Amino acid sequence: MSVLERDPGDLVQVLDEDGTVVGDEPDLDDATILDIYRDMVLARHFDQRAVSLQRQGRMGTYPPLSGQEGAQIASAHALDEQDWMFPSYREHGAAVVRGLPLKQTLLYWMGHEEGNAVAEDANIFPVAVPIATQLLHATGAAWGASIKGDTDKAFMCYFGDGATSEGDFHEALNFAGVFDTPNVFFCNNNQWAISVPRERQTASRTLAQKAEAYGFEGVQVDGMDPLAVYAVTRKAIEKAKSEEPPAAGRRPTLIEAVQYRFGAHTTADDPTVYRDDEEVQRWKAKDPIPRLENYCRNHGLLDDESVAAVRSEVETRVADAIDAAESEPRPLPGEMFESVYNELPEHLAAQAAEIESLREIYGDEVFFEH
Amino acid sequence: MSTTSQTQNLTLVQAVRDGLYTEMSADEDVIVMGEDVGKNGGVFRATEGLWEEFGDDRVIDTPLAESGIVGTAVGMAAYGLKPVPEMQFSGFMYPAFDQIVSHVARLRNRSRGRFTCPMVIRAPYGGGIRAPEHHSESKEAFYAHEAGLKVVIPSTPHDTKGLLISAIRDPDPVIFLEPKLIYRAFRGDVPEAEYTVPIGEAVTRREGSDVSVFTYGAMSRPTMEAAEELAEEGVDCEVIDLRTISPLDRDAIISSFKKTGRAVVVNEAPKTGSIAAEITAIVQEEALLYQEAPVKRVSGFDVPYPLYALEDYYLPNAARIKEGIMETVEF
Ligand SMILES: Cc1ncc(C[n+]2csc(CCOP(=O)(O)OP(=O)(O)O)c2C)c(N)n1
Numbered sequence: 286m287s288v289l290e291r292d293p294g295d296l297v298q299v300l301d302e303d304g305t306v307v308g309d310e311p312d313l314d315d316a317t318i319l320d321i322y323r324d325m326v327l328a329r330h331f332d333q334r335a336v337s338l339q340r341q342g343r344m345g346t347y348p349p350l351s352g353q354e355g356a357q358i359a360s361a362h363a364l365d366e367q368d369w370m371f372p373s374y375r376e377h378g379a380a381v382v383r384g385l386p387l388k389q390t391l392l393y394w395m396g397h398e399e400g401n402a403v404a405e406d407a408n409i410f411p412v413a414v415p416i417a418t419q420l421l422h423a424t425g426a427a428w429g430a431s432i433k434g435d436t437d438k439a440f441m442c443y444f445g446d447g448a449t450s451e452g453d454f455h456e457a458l459n460f461a462g463v464f465d466t467p468n469v470f471f472c473n474n475n476q477w478a479i480s481v482p483r484e485r486q487t488a489s490r491t492l493a494q495k496a497e498a499y500g501f502e503g504v505q506v507d508g509m510d511p512l513a514v515y516a517v518t519r520k521a522i523e524k525a526k527s528e529e530p531p532a533a534g535r536r537p538t539l540i541e542a543v544q545y546r547f548g549a550h551t552t553a554d555d556p557t558v559y560r561d562d563e564e565v566q567r568w569k570a571k572d573p574i575p576r577l578e579n580y581c582r583n584h585g586l587l588d589d590e591s592v593a594a595v596r597s598e599v600e601t602r603v604a605d606a607i608d609a610a611e612s613e614p615r616p617l618p619g620e621m622f623e624s625v626y627n628e629l630p631e632h633l634a635a636q637a638a639e640i641e642s643l644r645e646i647y648g649d650e651v652f653f654e655h
Numbered sequence: 656m657s658t659t660s661q662t663q664n665l666t667l668v669q670a671v672r673d674g675l676y677t678e679m680s681a682d683e684d685v686i687v688m689g690e691d692v693g694k695n696g697g698v699f700r701a702t703e704g705l706w707e708e709f710g711d712d713r714v715i716d717t718p719l720a721e722s723g724i725v726g727t728a729v730g731m732a733a734y735g736l737k738p739v740p741e742m743q744f745s746g747f748m749y750p751a752f753d754q755i756v757s758h759v760a761r762l763r764n765r766s767r768g769r770f771t772c773p774m775v776i777r778a779p780y781g782g783g784i785r786a787p788e789h790h791s792e793s794k795e796a797f798y799a800h801e802a803g804l805k806v807v808i809p810s811t812p813h814d815t816k817g818l819l820i821s822a823i824r825d826p827d828p829v830i831f832l833e834p835k836l837i838y839r840a841f842r843g844d845v846p847e848a849e850y851t852v853p854i855g856e857a858v859t860r861r862e863g864s865d866v867s868v869f870t871y872g873a874m875s876r877p878t879m880e881a882a883e884e885l886a887e888e889g890v891d892c893e894v895i896d897l898r899t900i901s902p903l904d905r906d907a908i909i910s911s912f913k914k915t916g917r918a919v920v921v922n923e924a925p926k927t928g929s930i931a932a933e934i935t936a937i938v939q940e941e942a943l944l945y946q947e948a949p950v951k952r953v954s955g956f957d958v959p960y961p962l963y964a965l966e967d968y969y970l971p972n973a974a975r976i977k978e979g980i981m982e983t984v985e986f
């Protein structure tokens with residue numbers, strides 16, 4: 286029986302909080318397990334540096350991901366090369382696994398237009414800030430692939446617990462169910478939508494069970510257990526690419542990854558206003574990184590030395606990315622007018638010229654003096 | 656306007672909170688609803704302390720769904736409550752757009768007066784705070800375009816409280832857009848007691864005889880700065896803060912224009928199809944023979960609002976406003 290065929294309230298777990306195996310391990314080679322470990326450490330370190338860059342005024346508002354590495358990294362590793370990913374605004378970890386350089390993520394949160402640019406060979410949609418809007422795009426792209434007869438791709442969409450309250454969530458899953466689209470809807474249920482707790486979003490017992498009403502499977506997984514996340518996501522991806530015809534085999538899946546955001550919603554948020562430290566500490570005991578590290582140590586995949594090597598590798602990578610982002614010159618106003626239309630219309634060219642002539646008369650200082 | 660000797664020195668966002676507090680204390684049908692408005696007191700603290708004061712039934716943290724918030728507020732309003740839904744940022748109002756234009760604006764008309772929608776939809780709007788994508792737009796024209804809605808944009812703490820109270824008491828729906836750049840930029844005296852500032856009335860911030868400069872919201876400040884600098888150079892600007900952009904105070908616009916014969920409109924919205932175009936049309940329709948120069952629009956550009964590294968180029972500043980005024984004056 287597939288791991289997806291279960292009660293949506295029956296939480297899938299492979300590792301307990303100490304990293305001891307308590308469920309069916311996914312079919313994963315050692316190298317991939319170590320990649321997942323390294324990328325989780327990378328995401329955590331990136332996150333900590335990003336928060337401190339913001340504190341130092343070197344970056345704008347930033348949404349931290351600490352605590353959510355298990356869900357992001359393991360699910361992204363379950364994707365195949367040709368698969369697509371539709372992120373929200375918090376998937377910096379999943380994005381780097383899927384080929385978006387850290388520098389891009391930094392530039393985006395540093396307010397550079399270039400930060401939104403996606404490399405031609407990365408199948409990643411741009412960050413979606415308006416909640417839940419990306420779900421429909423994921424359904425549509427997957428539907429498009431079905432229409433074109435491309436059966437080798439899965440379309441992964443990430444969103445939060447709060448997003449499940451938006452109409453777009455309903456519409457996306459409903460279309461997906463009706464048209465048998467090859468989607469994996471991956472809900473990062475981190476218990477909070479800014480200050481609003483999960484219970485305020487829905488009276489449903491679980492988020493996973495909502496899939497039932499759309500006519501496809503929903504499964505709840507321990508989102509801070511990377512091996513469980515991998516196992517469930519991989520099955521959902523395989524289902525999306527099933528050789529069997531749509532209604533029979535190829536179908537969407539909703540995954541509810543139960544987890545916790547350790548830090549603030551964004552650097553502009555103060556979580557102490559709405560939640561207790563006791564709750565935070567309870568969830569920190571489930572931290573995905575020590576959990577997988579213990580597993581790896583128990584299985585002889587990691588020791589003190591290799592853990593230290595991973596640490597220094599990610600520190601260098603993040604430092605290099607920060608250097609690269611910070612050495613980008615300040616963007617020029619002309620960039621505002623680029624990529625608005627296929628061709629720059631005359632009135633926009635005139636507006637671009639207007640700002641250039643002001644810069645000539647006054648210099649750049651007058652624009653930045655307040 | 657009622658007067659009182661007791662005043663407090665508040666920021667604009669504190670004046671929002673004070674206006675809500677004042678009306679909620681006076682009228683138990685007034686309720687606040689939205690995302691993070693309760694325990695968290697709003698992401699900008701505009702509803703701080705209201706949940707503690709008035710409880711869960713009157714200060715409601717809703718599920719994350721703008722259409723849900725505004726759509727249910729329609730039903731509540733028709734049933735006799737006076738909901739004040741908050742949209743966390745104006746950039747996230749669009750899921751509610753259908754409810755706003757199809758129902759909030761038209762319930763009175765569609766039910767031939769049987770049902771009405773006395774609600775105030777509050778939202779922070781505008782740029783300049785280094786916010787992430789979709790957090791900085793000025794799309795007030797969308798709402799001004801819609802019959803049945805009033806659109807208010809205050810620029811001082813005093814006006815904020817008085818206009819908010821007027822909006823809550825108004826029998827028709829009001830879109831209340833708060834310029835978040837100046838939420839905390841300065842303080843002003845605000846009476847502790849209740850008072851109103853009438854919707855639909857502009858105010859002259861600076862009298863002058865050479866050129867009329869119309870503005871609103873956060874642009875009032877760089878506009879005043881430009882006017883003061885130009886005064887030293889011998890150009891006497893009249894600065895009019897519109898405060899309500901629908902309905903516009905046509906009398907104030909026309910009479911100032913008849914006095915100066917020249918007009919500049921300053922706003923941060925994209926130029927095309929904005930309120931600035933409406934003001935230009937009003938002076939053309941009503942005061943053509945007084946006109947001495949083309950009306951100049953100093954506004955945002957017709958591009959998606961840029962990420963924050965470029966926003967200082969996007970937003971009109973005093974230098975750009977001065978250029979615009981001089982072009983008009985020297986025509
Ligand atoms: C349509 C829309 N409404 C409101 C917001 C403001 N906002 C940003 S994040 C957020 C909470 C999202 O919670 P959730 O979906 O659980 O995702 P999380 O941030 O917890 O990852 C809100 C209300 C937004 N970005 N878009």
Ligand SMILES: [Mg+2]
Nearest residue numbers: 445446477478
């Ligand atoms: Mg959440």
